[in-house]
Structures are given as C-alpha cells and as structure tokens.
Amino acid sequence: MVTKNGDVKKMFRKWINNLSECELFKKITPEELNLVFSCLKPKVSVYEKNELVAVAGEKFTGTGIVMTGEVVVTKENAAGNRVIMAVNGSGEMFGEMFAFSGEGVWPVSVVARTACTVMFLPAGKIICNCERLCASHRQLITNMLEIVSGKALMLHRKLEYLTIKSLRGKISTFLLEQYKRAGSATFMMSMKRNELADFLNVSRPALSREMCRMRDEGVIEFHRESIKIKELDALKSMAE
Amino acid sequence: MVTKNGDVKKMFRKWINNLSECELFKKITPEELNLVFSCLKPKVSVYEKNELVAVAGEKFTGTGIVMTGEVVVTKENAAGNRVIMAVNGSGEMFGEMFAFSGEGVWPVSVVARTACTVMFLPAGKIICNCERLCASHRQLITNMLEIVSGKALMLHRKLEYLTIKSLRGKISTFLLEQYKRAGSATFMMSMKRNELADFLNVSRPALSREMCRMRDEGVIEFHRESIKIKELDALKSMAE
DNA sequence: CGTTTTTGGTAACCATGGTTACCGTATTAA
DNA sequence: TTAATACGGTAACCATGGTTACCAAAAACG
Incomplete structure (x- = not known):
C-alpha cells in the first residue's frame, strides 16, 4: 500500500x-x-x-x-x-x-x-x-x-419480510407492497423468481409452488414478469 | 393537544x-x-x-x-x-x-x-x-x-440471525457470540428461553427441544441461565 | 437460424420446526 | 409458608417448506 x-x-x-x-x-x-x-x-x-x-x-x-x-x-x-x-x-x-x-x-x-x-x-x-x-x-x-x-x-424493511413466517405471508406482503407502488392491480415484477426467492429467503421451487397455489385459488394471475391481483381482500388477509 | x-x-x-x-x-x-x-x-x-x-x-x-x-x-x-x-x-x-x-x-x-x-x-x-x-x-x-x-x-445483527435457516445454526451462532463476549466456555445467558425464542424468531418449545438435543449430543451443557460449551469445534461447524 | 443458457413450473419425498398440551420446578407474591 | 405464576423440558402430531430432479418455454448467443 x-x-x-x-x-x-x-x-x-x-x-x-x-x-x-x-x-x-x-x-x-x-x-x-x-x-x-x-x-x-x-x-x-x-x-x-x-x-x-x-x-x-x-x-x-x-x-x-x-x-x-x-x-x-x-x-x-x-x-x-x-x-x-x-x-x-x-x-x-x-x-x-x-x-x-x-x-x-x-x-x-x-x-x-x-x-x-x-x-x-x-x-x-x-x-x-x-x-x-x-x-x-x-x-x-x-x-x-x-x-x-x-x-x-x-x-x-428487509427485516419485516424475514420476520414473516409463512411463505404465503411473505409473498402476499411483497405483492401488496408492489401493488401499492404501482397503483394498479396489474403490474410488472421488479425481480425474477430467483431473485425474489433470495430476497424472501426461501427456495425457488417452494416460491414457485406457492405462487401457483395462489393462482389456482384465483387470488392472483401471472405470466412471467407480469402479475395481476384478482382478489385484493383475500391477498390482504393472507399478508400477516 | x-x-x-x-x-x-x-x-x-x-x-x-x-x-x-x-x-x-x-x-x-x-x-x-x-x-x-x-x-x-x-x-x-x-x-x-x-x-x-x-x-x-x-x-x-x-x-x-x-x-x-x-x-x-x-x-x-x-x-x-x-x-x-x-x-x-x-x-x-x-x-x-x-x-x-x-x-x-x-x-x-x-x-x-x-x-x-x-x-x-x-x-x-x-x-x-x-x-x-x-x-x-x-x-x-x-x-x-x-x-x-x-x-x-x-x-x-438481527438480520444476520434471521437469515440463518436452521434452528441449530441460529442457536450455535448465538452461543458462539455470547462465548466470544464472555471469554469463557461457561457463562450466563442474557435472555430467558422465551425471549431468546422471540429474538431468533422461532417457537419456544422448538428452541428448547433443539437445545436439549445439542445437550444430549454432548455439545453443550446447561441449567437454566447458565451455559457451558463443551465442544467448541462441533458448535462452530453447526453455526452457518 | 439452430444451439445453448436461463428461467420457471411441477412433482415426490422427507426433514425441520410449529402446535398443543402437560408437567415439574423456580420464583414471586400474599 | 402457601398459593399463584413464570419458566422450561418433553412428547405426539402434522403442516410447511426444502431438496432434487425433470421438463418446457423463453431468451441470449453464435
């Protein structure tokens, strides 16, 4: 030096x-x-x-x-x-x-x-x-x-996510935050599944699995980067 | 007002x-x-x-x-x-x-x-x-x-604990930090089980169960507030 | 344009840890 | 001293989510 x-x-x-x-x-x-x-x-x-x-x-x-x-x-x-x-x-x-x-x-x-x-x-x-x-x-x-x-x-902010125990809770909280930011029920994800899994501190397949369950239940709808919230109230009750 | x-x-x-x-x-x-x-x-x-x-x-x-x-x-x-x-x-x-x-x-x-x-x-x-x-x-x-x-x-610091996925990892990390602070293998816990469980964001019975397992494996020894680290290297390999 | 790489959905299996409930022992209050 | 309460160990049961592995679609690259 x-x-x-x-x-x-x-x-x-x-x-x-x-x-x-x-x-x-x-x-x-x-x-x-x-x-x-x-x-x-x-x-x-x-x-x-x-x-x-x-x-x-x-x-x-x-x-x-x-x-x-x-x-x-x-x-x-x-x-x-x-x-x-x-x-x-x-x-x-x-x-x-x-x-x-x-x-x-x-x-x-x-x-x-x-x-x-x-x-x-x-x-x-x-x-x-x-x-x-x-x-x-x-x-x-x-x-x-x-x-x-x-x-x-x-x-x-990061701590708030990690403190949420259930994967569904993490996803819902994240989506609601994005929704609030976007101001509309349809918006683009700022992260890839990979990155989101990392951010929420969960595994990628588990994240994917849970998101698909939520899709099958009719709460959300998505394709790749784009997301649509179909049942806002249901989503809110899952965030916790 | x-x-x-x-x-x-x-x-x-x-x-x-x-x-x-x-x-x-x-x-x-x-x-x-x-x-x-x-x-x-x-x-x-x-x-x-x-x-x-x-x-x-x-x-x-x-x-x-x-x-x-x-x-x-x-x-x-x-x-x-x-x-x-x-x-x-x-x-x-x-x-x-x-x-x-x-x-x-x-x-x-x-x-x-x-x-x-x-x-x-x-x-x-x-x-x-x-x-x-x-x-x-x-x-x-x-x-x-x-x-x-x-x-x-x-x-x-809090985030570091929550990012650790396994309960054993959290406990080990916590104990090693306490050990470093105390400077001796035997020391007093600064928190009750209840509080520690809260801090690590796990349930109290699960914390208790895991600590007892570690005790049964001969890694640590404890009674109420007092803790003794018996196998430092083993503990280190668990922290992660 | 075909090939390679990245991305993400899916499924089966299984380990971890949450839940509940119970009980014995400290600790505190009356 | 006794009663009440807090604390912590234990066990059975089960839900959640990690792991691995595979595949299809999309994107990047040559």
Whole structure:
C-alpha cells in the first residue's frame, strides 16, 4: 500500500467530478468539494489487487470511499468462514455504519478485488468545527445522516419480510407492497423468481409452488414478469 | 393537544436534568442544553391519553422525544392490521430514522399510551448553522449520527440471525457470540428461553427441544441461565 | 437460424420446526 | 409458608417448506 498524501490535491482534481456523483458528496459542486476537502484532509491510499484495505479487529480508520477499482467487504461469521457482505465499486462507500457507532475497530475486513484507490474520511473530521463551517460541510453531514438512516430503513424493511413466517405471508406482503407502488392491480415484477426467492429467503421451487397455489385459488394471475391481483381482500388477509 | 410554545422555557428548566440522560443529549450539560435549545427552538406538545401524536401518511414534523408519559409507535402492515413497533417512555426517541431519510411523511403512527409531553426537533434545525456553532450543537449532531448508526448496526445483527435457516445454526451462532463476549466456555445467558425464542424468531418449545438435543449430543451443557460449551469445534461447524 | 443458457413450473419425498398440551420446578407474591 | 405464576423440558402430531430432479418455454448467443 502506498499512501500518497503529497499527491492528494492532484488526485482530487482528477476525481472531483466523479466524486460529486457519489452519494456522500451529492449537492456539492466540484468547486465546493475542494473547500470541503481542505477541511477534511482525507487520506488517499492505493492498493494492489488482493491487498488488505481494512482488517477486522484493527483500529477503525474512517469511512472508506472507493475512487477507482473495486473492494470486497467480508465478514467472518461465527463458524469462522469468511462471507462476502458487499462488493463496492467506484464512488461507493464502506464502513459508514461503523464510523459513528462508537466501535473502535473494524468489524469487517476489506480486500482489494482489483487494484484500487480508496479515500478515508476520519469520522471525527466530518463533524469537526472548521473555522468557516461552510455550507458544503453542513451538506456533507446531512448526506451522511441521510445515508445512514437510509441504510437503517432498508434493513428495517428487509427485516419485516424475514420476520414473516409463512411463505404465503411473505409473498402476499411483497405483492401488496408492489401493488401499492404501482397503483394498479396489474403490474410488472421488479425481480425474477430467483431473485425474489433470495430476497424472501426461501427456495425457488417452494416460491414457485406457492405462487401457483395462489393462482389456482384465483387470488392472483401471472405470466412471467407480469402479475395481476384478482382478489385484493383475500391477498390482504393472507399478508400477516 | 395543547401546544405550549409560551411555556417552553419553563418546561425545559424543569426537564433539563432528565434530558441530559437521554441519548440524544448525552455529554451535554444542562447549561449547554439551554443554549442548544435556544438554537433549535423545539416545539413541545402535551397530549391526553389515546390522542394521536403522529399520523402515518401525514407530513413529518421532526424527531420526537418523550418528556413525560409513554407513547406507542404502531405500523399498519400490508394486511391492514396495526402492529405495535415500540413503546417509548420518558427520555426515549421516535422517528429518528425518518428524520434524515428523505421521507416526507410519517411511515408510522404514534399514539399517547398515557397522558404525555413530547418535544419535536425539526430535522432541518439539527444540522442548521446557528451563528455560534456551539460545541454542544456539534455534540448533538454526533449523538444523532451515533444513534442512527447504532440502530442500523443492531438491525444488521438481527438480520444476520434471521437469515440463518436452521434452528441449530441460529442457536450455535448465538452461543458462539455470547462465548466470544464472555471469554469463557461457561457463562450466563442474557435472555430467558422465551425471549431468546422471540429474538431468533422461532417457537419456544422448538428452541428448547433443539437445545436439549445439542445437550444430549454432548455439545453443550446447561441449567437454566447458565451455559457451558463443551465442544467448541462441533458448535462452530453447526453455526452457518 | 439452430444451439445453448436461463428461467420457471411441477412433482415426490422427507426433514425441520410449529402446535398443543402437560408437567415439574423456580420464583414471586400474599 | 402457601398459593399463584413464570419458566422450561418433553412428547405426539402434522403442516410447511426444502431438496432434487425433470421438463418446457423463453431468451441470449453464435
């Protein structure tokens, strides 16, 4: 790993346009970003393929933002196996949930999937009082809060599905949510059977079987991607 | 509902000592809190028992902090039934995840379980630039980030358990986590069977049955609250 | 245009875990 | 101390959903 503190300015000039597409920096113009960075003084590091970007158990160094290349976030589960949590590409963040949670160490390991460049924002710096608390700095904090709350909401939503015990309940809840979003009884599924089974944490044949049962009972009707809810009330009574 | 903007100062003087025990205001002294409140200008409202504090679908008014009494956070699920999400007492917050997530409306309803007093902090105000961006204001933002990230982490942890399909896997994972925390093969359970069953989202008799099986196989040993891991490797191979 | 791959429906078999019900032992309250 | 209640182990029965394997239709690819 090569730390390029000296080249930071040059690095930013090159990446500043891409970075404003990154969620953390949204609503901040490239010009303002320069100011923000002079406040934050982030560290940029370059990694070779398969190099360790962060090691579980070691001191937390700050939220990471992938500038180029890809990283893999892995977690060692209780059985001692490494499982992949996420693959993050250019512009994506990792460790955002740990930055402010009071944990002092990385609970996950991050490995360079390809050669990559990563920027680290120390948590303390984000909320520090720079002399001129610039508007953009405030925007940064807002963005951070938005990202973390958004993540929490997403997890919450996912949890709601997994807490439902019966497969029929999961399917009904999912369909009703889609129905509400679409605003009509006929709509397109946003996922393939495969993906939906994954999302609901059930097996694909079981999902298929149950959906067909519901079709045979006249509650729904479907062909491939398209779905039609025929008995809304029946469906509602199944969601639970 | 009676809004008492005029009495805000009096209200605070009375509650300021309790509030500094509230997570959002931790590390802020009562004196500093006065300053912070003069920045934030929160609204305080008084509700009678069973009165609606927030209505799902209506405009989001800000994070709520219960000053006295208790509120119930309820959500209408897909089937149209109201389910209780949380009961919040004095010093506890609600709506903290929605404040910054960009949702414009309350996704839940909040009802006064007893007569109660609730303080609302508008999301925008928390991150606003008051003239003298006081140290305490920064602390407030830090606390907010900490609370929301903590919530996200907790949800994440819960999700990990629910994603495990086999009951044995859930139990093993849970025990290994407890073991790691305790640092010894013998430790006390932090939950009763009932609560653990709830946490793992399984039925109590099934949990009991499986734990006894594991005991009969010689992997663990237990009596009521106390647990001893006898075959660590076996347990690890079951967690998954 | 034919071939390969992906997608999804179907069926049989069986393991897992929910349900209910009962009972003994702690724990708490009166 | 006794009564009431909470807690947890146990067993029988059975519904749900996982597994595997196969097939047909659709889509992607050469």
